[in-house]
Amino acid sequence: MRKLTAHQIEELKSFISKRGFVYTDVQLEILDHFACKVEEKMNLNTNLGFEDAMTAAHRDFGVMGFAPIEDAIGKDITNRLKREARQVLKHWFTSARVLLVLFFLFLSSKFYLLIAKPTLCLVMLFAAYLCCLIYFLISIYRDQYRFKNMLAYRVAGSFIGAMAAWPIFLLNCYQMIGRASWSDNPLMALLFAILLIIQVLFFVVMWRFYRETKARCDELGRIYGTSQATQR
Secondary structure, X not given: OOOOOHHHHHHHHHHHHOOOOOOHHHHHHHHHHHHHHHHHHHHHOOOOOHHHHHHHHHHOOOOOOOHHHHHHHHXXXXXXXXXXXXXXXXXXXXXXXXXXXXXXXXXXXHHHHHHOOHHHHHHHHHHHHHHHHHHHHHHHHHHHHHHOOOHHHXXXXXXXXXXXXXXXXXXXXXXXXXXXXXXXOHHHHHHHHHHHHHHHHHHHHHXXXXXXXXXXXXXXXXXXXXXXXXXX
């Protein structure tokens, strides 16, 4: 049974890269399918050379070539993020833990009413957001040189970056609560507590997703070699 050599594997990588697939995890996923096809062609016809087998194997992927594989990877990444969100919500809202959430709501509302300073509460909310965001940015910066060419890594970073819209929302809230009469308003206290929970849950989801993404990138690095998993 004929197997591809290391040199032939490198040629397949070059072939994939020249067709515009720039993300390393996408390249390696395509390589896995492509290499199997090439080996299959070479074993079905022992007289078939490597170059001809590569051309025939690529033809089998159809008019779209490798594009459907890249699209499937992108959809899988998005689905994983949605799955993480569902798991976090299920973990906290479909069991006895929902009592902890309600207790947290109660404490947060009481805290709001106790200090009776809506502006200070929003500033504290923003400060907590800023601390979490800085932590994520440091984590991303620390890993970017290892995983900068990974599609999964880029998607994780883009979702975290989407949280940049949150301060704008808090600023609008700040402009809304300019009236002192809202300082002892129970509905505003409840709103503050809900905003705090939403913010916490968002970062929990993003941390879980980022950790899973990082583990996947590490796995690709171990399977294909660190240099192959971090460079185009």
